[in-house]
Amino acid sequence: MPGDPKQKIVHAAMELFALKGFNSTSISDLLSRTQHHSGSLYHFFPGKQDVLIAVLEAYREGIRPMLLEPAWKGIEDPIERIFALLRSYRGMLVETDCTYGCPIGSLALELHEPDPKVRELLAENFSAWTSAVESCLHEAGRRIPPDLDKRALAEFILTTMEGGVMQARTHRDIAYFDRNIAALRTHFDLLETRAQAHA
């Protein structure tokens, strides 16, 4: 529903939490952006925390349709799909002058003592991302050493993205992100060489 007010609030919250963070986004910010009033928001959500939960659920549900499918359009090679996914984060950084990176990573580090439900949803977002990358690694077959822990490598790829985003944002310079991705590419090249050597 495009006019669904609940969805509209969640959508605004996704944008504002990514842009300013959770604590720095006030209920008033959400209301003024959605042109709703507090009675409306509190009709749908018991409190601000519940808006955050809805946001994290929306991100989790959106990983495939909103993130992976656009990034993977026209790309079949499983390893190139991983780098295409990383490029989509690069695109977000470039579009926003290196201010907006991964919304999940930002929230994960902003919220130090999160509600258990919130922490669980952050973890589920990371896990779903990691699983998608892990699938690509399995599809890559013998280009990766067969004895290598694919799940661990997928987590390392998430680390590369998050660390690259963090440094690019902090230095306001996309080159930090690019050098991290280049280092990961070197890692893949070395792994592929080793996989061939053992073949």
Add this chain to the structure above:
Amino acid sequence: MPGDPKQKIVHAAMELFALKGFNSTSISDLLSRTQHHSGSLYHFFPGKQDVLIAVLEAYREGIRPMLLEPAWKGIEDPIERIFALLRSYRGMLVETDCTYGCPIGSLALELHEPDPKVRELLAENFSAWTSAVESCLHEAGRRIPPDLDKRALAEFILTTMEGGVMQARTHRDIAYFDRNIAALRTHFDLLETRAQAHA
């Protein structure tokens, strides 16, 4: 000066910003922890932001004496010094049940639109850390391919630490950190193999 009230406030702020974040730490929190009163704090600092600046300067000045020297005690091998540094972050995570990681990384992602001075200090903290690691890489000499960009690899090591901390904190499980460090160790092993092959 151990009783210096200004230092005492900065010290409390370092702890509380790391524990709860900047926005979630109130001036009252700082005052109750230091047993001072608002007149005292505002005598030394024009505002809360200036406490943050003092905190970031203290972290920057503390990198060598508080972080590197303890981590490197008794360790001479330059590559093992890098992994010893990473272990000191592991120690912080374990001591705090995976709630407290790198204070600079947390602040870097919490503060989305920081004051230019604050952003610059965050960047300086990352740069100083990266430079220290880069020095180790240069000392490692021929164990690393000579054509490899040592600065970029040092940034990739920072990325590994920050990404490992982020995932360990989010999942409340140190194994995520350990697997990231293991992946980095694999990367070093592969680089060393390549360096030998070209020798």
Add this chain to the structure above:
DNA sequence: GTCTATAAAAGGATAGAC
């Protein structure tokens, strides 16, 4: 330099009419 008291504003949330 440190204390008390308090101003001034912002933020989360609620009540009740419509």
Add this chain to the structure above:
DNA sequence: GTCTATCCTTTTATAGAC
């Protein structure tokens, strides 16, 4: 379901005595 008005708390910051 949505609007207006408002309560209550927290928070940053200031004033002025000591």
